[in-house]
Amino acid sequence: MRVLITGGAGFIGSHLSEALLDEGHQVQVLDNLSTGSIDNIAHLKGRTGFEYFIDSVNNEPLLAELIDRSDVVFHLAAAVGVKLIVEQPVYTIETNVHGTEVVLKHANKKKKLVIIASTSEVYGKSDDVPFREDSDLVMGPTPKHRWAYACSKAIDEFLALAYWKERKLPIIIVRFFNTVGPRQTGQYGMVIPNFVRQALAGEPITVFGDGTQRRAFTHVADVVGALLKLIVEPKAVGQVINVGNTQETSILALAEQVRTLTGSKSPIKLIPYDQAYESGFEDMPRRVPSLAKIEGLIGYRPRHTLDDILEQVIDYFRRK
Numbered sequence: 517m518r519v520l521i522t523g524g525a526g527f528i529g530s531h532l533s534e535a536l537l538d539e540g541h542q543v544q545v546l547d548n549l550s551t552g553s554i555d556n557i558a559h560l561k562g563r564t565g566f567e568y569f570i571d572s573v574n575n576e577p578l579l580a581e582l583i584d585r586s587d588v589v590f591h592l593a594a595a596v597g598v599k600l601i602v603e604q605p606v607y608t609i610e611t612n613v614h615g616t617e618v619v620l621k622h623a624n625k626k627k628k629l630v631i632i633a634s635t636s637e638v639y640g641k642s643d644d645v646p647f648r649e650d651s652d653l654v655m656g657p658t659p660k661h662r663w664a665y666a667c668s669k670a671i672d673e674f675l676a677l678a679y680w681k682e683r684k685l686p687i688i689i690v691r692f693f694n695t696v697g698p699r700q701t702g703q704y705g706m707v708i709p710n711f712v713r714q715a716l717a718g719e720p721i722t723v724f725g726d727g728t729q730r731r732a733f734t735h736v737a738d739v740v741g742a743l744l745k746l747i748v749e750p751k752a753v754g755q756v757i758n759v760g761n762t763q764e765t766s767i768l769a770l771a772e773q774v775r776t777l778t779g780s781k782s783p784i785k786l787i788p789y790d791q792a793y794e795s796g797f798e799d800m801p802r803r804v805p806s807l808a809k810i811e812g813l814i815g816y817r818p819r820h821t822l823d824d825i826l827e828q829v830i831d832y833f834r835r836k
Contacts, residue, residue, distance in 0.1 A: 517747075518542045520586040522573050522619060523593030525552035527700040528633070528692070528736055530560075532590060535740045537563055544582050548572040550611075551596060556699050573615045580622045588747055591619045592633045594669075599703075601665040602793045612668035620679050620687075629686045631747065632676045636693040636760065636803050637666040646806040649691070649756045656798050663798075673756060686753045688746055693760025693805045696825050697736035698832035708733065708826070711771055712833050715780035722785050724792040727768025730802045734761040735820030735828075745814040752813055758805035761818040770822075777826050 519536050523529045524545030529552065533543050542565035545557060549570060560566050573579050573593050583589055593615055595601065595608040616632065623630045639647045640663065642654040653670060656663040679685040702709035714721045742759045746752045765773070771784045789797040810816040 517587045518544070518585060519588050519590065520544045520546065520582050521590045521592060522546050522615070523552060523591075525549060525554060525557050525568065526592060527556065527697070528695055528739060529590070529592045530556035530699060531697065531736045532592075532740050532743060533557060533560055533566070535744060537566055539744070541565065543567070544586065545569065546571060546573065546579065546582060547593065551600070553701075573618055576618055576622070579618060583619070583622045583628055584626065586628060589619060589623055589628055589630045590633070590743070591616060591630055594633065595665070598662070598793065602661055602797070605661040605664045608664055609668045612665070613671050616672040616675060620676060620685065624679055624683055624685045627685055629688070629747065629753070630676070631743065632672055632687060632689045634669045634673055634689050634691045634756070635666070636691055636758075636805065638670045638673065638691065639800070639803070640666055641798065641800060643801070645802045646762065646804045647758065648806040649758055649809055660796060660798055661794070677754070677756075680754045688752045688754075689756040690743065690746070691756065691758050691805070692734070692739060693758065693803065694731050694733045695736050695739050696733045696829065698828055700736075700829070707731075707767065707770070708774070708829055709833070711774040712778065712826070712829050715774050715778040715782050716830070716833055718780065718782055720785040721771045721775060721782050722787050722792075723767055723771050724787050725767070725789050725799060727771070727786060728766055728801070729799055730764045730766050730804070731770075732761045732764050732804045733822055733825055734759065734818060735825050738818040738820055742810060742814065742816050745816070749814055755809070755813075757810050757813070758807060759810060759816070760805040760807065761820075762804055762807060763822055764802070764804055765822060773822070774826060774830075778830055
């Protein structure tokens with residue numbers, strides 16, 4: 517296949533590019549490097565079938581040409597990371613909503629399959645765990661910018677599903693749950709890269725809130741493997757699908773695990789949310805997916821444990 521990946525120089529996009537090339541597909545990457553990095557795809561330069569373009573999805577003539585040359589579009593370009601979302605809400609909303617709008621518009625002209633990257637954030641403050649794809653979404657109030665990202669991605673989902681229902685554009689929506697692995701940066705608030713960097717540097721490991729919030733982390737290889745199977749599964753078209761792991765841990769326990777695995781003597785420091793982000797910041801107490809739907813579609817079961825993830829991320833940072 518010929519594949520276009522918007523945001524392809526990002527963390528997930530670069531791993532997806534590599535896997536697609538390994539399977540013999542042709543890959544075009546479009547990325548403006550706002551949160552991605554050319555270093556992530558440097559090792560792919562020169563590989564047969566690989567092209568990259570440093571530009572934005574808002575360059576519609578270029579986007580239209582790249583989509584026209586593709587069989588499948590992975591739309592991963594987005595504003596990501598809690599820190600970025602809180603600090604730049606206008607950029608977050610405009611990037612996520614308008615970017616998806618133009619991708620769907622141009623893909624619809626020739627009915628190209630589009631995979632929309634969404635997020636577990638859309639479940640908001642719901643306590644109906646594990647989260648099912650048909651669960652209610654419980655958003656916080658609009659004055660709290662924390663929820664701007666969740667709302668922007670929910671709009672992306674509504675728009676994609678509308679294109680499928682009204683215009684028969686084939687789409688698949690995937691909700692990622694805390695995807696982690698080598699090449700991920702902590703620059704925009706991703707917790708595991710931040711903990712690992714701090715532990716290796718002997719700095720305090722900073723846990724926001726009281727550390728009792730619980731998350732389930734997914735190895736990027738499991739996510740990429742799921743994506744490769746979903747694009748060739750006809751029953752996935754028109755569906756919203758969780759992709760994640762169900763192995764839970766508290767953030768405080770995660771910090772302790774990172775400290776142990778790195779052999780660090782770093783202290784663990786609790787920082788109130790209003791100091792870490794903004795006054796009145798709200799967080800989700802738990803974020804765990806139901807994987808029944810994706811298991812039924814493609815037999816998905818995550819292969820990597822949290823220990824696997826941490827060992828690989830620690831090794832990556834040590835080598836870096």
